[in-house]
Amino acid sequence: MPVLSMFYGIIIRMQCEKGGKHHLPPIHVICGDDESVFSLEGEQIDGTISSSKKKLVEAWIEIHKE
Template identity: 55%
Template sequence: MPVLCMFYGIIVRMYKEIGGKHNMPHIHVEYSGQEAVIALDGTVLEGKLPKAQMKLVDAWMEIHKDDLAANWTLLSNGEQFFRIDPLK
């Protein structure tokens, strides 16, 4: 699964899911063995992260919402994704 970004121990991934169980654009986030699937609108679809890390992911998603949408489109069309800058 392509890694879009890593920051503060958080790994963010996105991949093409033809016929997957989540029917909306989303990312997969992992932190210290915990995982969450988060829609690009910020809705947690599955799993959970510690509160502090979730706030960091929310902030990162807000800053990079256009990049996330562009990557979703690229991957959906079978094209190469691009990395997104980490939260600083």
């Protein structure tokens, strides 16, 4: 799974699978021991991260929507 970005202790990855279970590739977020999965629209799908880190991830997704 390629790393797209790293900032403030957050690692952003995206896994693209042909014929995978997801219609759109999810964004995987790793922050220390915490992991979470977000949709491309910025919705948290699974996992837990702190609210401050979640806001940073949502901002990152918004900035990189194109």
